[in-house]
Amino acid sequence: MTRGQHANAALTPRHRLKVARLVVEDGWPISEVAARFQVSWPTVKRWVDRYLAGEPMHDRSSRPRTSPNKTPKAVTKRCVSLRMRLREGPVQIAARLGIAPSTVHRILTTACLNRLSDVDRATGEPIRRYEHPHPGSLVHVDVKKLGNIPDGGGWRYVGRLQGERNRSATPDKPKSKWRNPKLGYAFVHTVIDDHSRVAYTEVHDDETAITAVAVLHRAVEWFAQRGVTIERVISDNGSAYRSHLWRDTCEALTITPKYTRPYRPQTNGKVERFHRTMADGWAYARCYTSETERRDALEAWLHQYNHHRPHTACGNQPPFSRLINVSGQYN
Secondary structure, eight states: OOTTOOTTOSSOHHHHHHHHHHHHTSOOOHHHHHHHHTOOHHHHHHHHHHHHTTOOSSOOOOOOSOOTTSOOHHHHHHHHHHHHHHOOOHHHHHHHHTSOHHHHHHHHHHTTOSSHHHHTOOOOOOOOOOOOSSTTSOEEEEEEEEEOOOTTOOHHHHOHHHHHHHHHHOSSOOOOSSSSOOOOEEEEEEEEETTTOOEEEEEESOOOHHHHHHHHHHHHHHHHTTTOOOOEEEEOSOTTTSSHHHHHHHHHTTOEEEEOOTTOGGGGHHHHHHHHHHIIIIITSSOOSSHHHHHHTHHHHHHHHHHTSOBGGGTSBOGGGGSTTOTTTTO
């Protein structure tokens, strides 16, 4: 089939030219030509008019000359940039740009970025969703380990050479026997509600049982101020959560501790997914000039996540929309 010709065309471009010449140059009646080639009278007339006008015999594009409602190029570029940088979905990007999620999905599909596996990560695992019936029925806890940022910026934004210089020049570094001095790690402790996806997060310098228990105490109080009573808590099998201190603390708070199956992080998938969102939206979202600057930015980002960021699991509403009659819910 000739390029540009639709599948059901009765005449190829070569035969269209022959039809037109029979009428124009040889003087055949249009009705006889139509009967010979078994096409309609208007079809022959169309190609004759094209021939007289000096136009080609190929099919014309159905694309309109102007598209007043076409998405501006600046919005398209911004959409692709947000997808690559923040790895957010169409609902979240649409909320940032003030356009429809379907428009964002169309832009991402055209750019071959509609799947997160095309952007960065590919799991290949089927998604099996579950959700507890009310807030507090189950909360997930976990720790995210992040490398501290040296003064002047880390290697992700300033390059490895400058990043090593900044790391060497940063004061109060932990002592290391290695040639390159280490800056240590930031341990992000997270408690996230299974039903509402409301998250409570703190950053500490360790992941010991004492720290984990202290975070749990403050998280229980924080959720209680918002009308949520924690009934169960699920964690991985880390030493902090398998300790007697964690067990005794849960018993004192009348919370039932639960654990994921070994080597099955999908069981704790909600907090794992939150940490990925947090890494893209806060931890590595921009160039921080120090670890203190990054930690200071966490509270604002967490407020944005809980109160304003649309969440697909919450019907494209922020997580706090699932907590009823909470003071400051819509701030």
